[in-house]
Amino acid sequence: MGIDNIKKIIFDLFEKNDPFWKVHVLAVVDNSIRLAKRFDADVEVCEVSAWLHDIAKLEGTRENHHVIGSKRAEEILIDEGYDNVFIEKVKDCILYHSSDKKYVPRTLEEKIVACADATCHFDTFLEFAVKFLEKYDYDYDIVKNKIIIKFEKSLDKIMPELRDEYEKRFEAVKLVLGKD
Numbered sequence: 001m002g003i004d005n006i007k008k009i010i011f012d013l014f015e016k017n018d019p020f021w022k023v024h025v026l027a028v029v030d031n032s033i034r035l036a037k038r039f040d041a042d043v044e045v046c047e048v049s050a051w052l053h054d055i056a057k058l059e060g061t062r063e064n065h066h067v068i069g070s071k072r073a074e075e076i077l078i079d080e081g082y083d084n085v086f087i088e089k090v091k092d093c094i095l096y097h098s099s100d101k102k103y104v105p106r107t108l109e110e111k112i113v114a115c116a117d118a119t120c121h122f123d124t125f126l127e128f129a130v131k132f133l134e135k136y137d138y139d140y141d142i143v144k145n146k147i148i149i150k151f152e153k154s155l156d157k158i159m160p161e162l163r164d165e166y167e168k169r170f171e172a173v174k175l176v177l178g179k180d
């Protein structure tokens with residue numbers, strides 16, 4: 001039971017997806033653990049939520065992946081014998097991690113997972129750019145605009161304590177893309 005089985009489920013899904021997702025999820029996990037320690041949050045809730053936060057996408061659902069993923073995480077965590085309180089916290093971290101205006105993060109753990117998901121785009125910029133190039137068929141103008149829009153949205157999810165650092169990084173991204 002526990003985190004090892006959850007990792008196994010996710011690593012099996014990495015095999016079925018393009019390499020971007022492994023880089024993405026591992027970075028979100030790292031960032032979530034680091035932020036949870038820094039802000040004295042529940043590290044286990046943040047770590048398990050990070051492993052599972054995009055499970056719906058990994059299983060092929062893009063639409064409402066936060067809603068579907070939250071339900072899917074519940075099934076896995078019940079199977080793994082986690083208690084109800086823990087399961088509810090993880091479900092909410094997943095439900096509240098995307099940019100859906102209906103679900104703006106409220107608890108510290110929800111804010112951390114949403115923030116880790118957003119900072120990770122900056123931390124894995126190269127992988128992110130490659131993914132967008134493939135997605136938009138190497139149309140460089142479209143890709144540059146889509147990256148700017150995505151990163152602007154990501155900035156909104158970054159905790160105030162980290163905002164300055166990532167605003168600087170956003171300026172650097174714009175500079176690199178010739179979009180400042």
Ligand SMILES: [Fe+2]
Binds near residue numbers: 053098117
């Ligand atoms: Fe997501």
Ligand SMILES: [Fe+2]
Binds near residue numbers: 024053054117
């Ligand atoms: Fe994500």
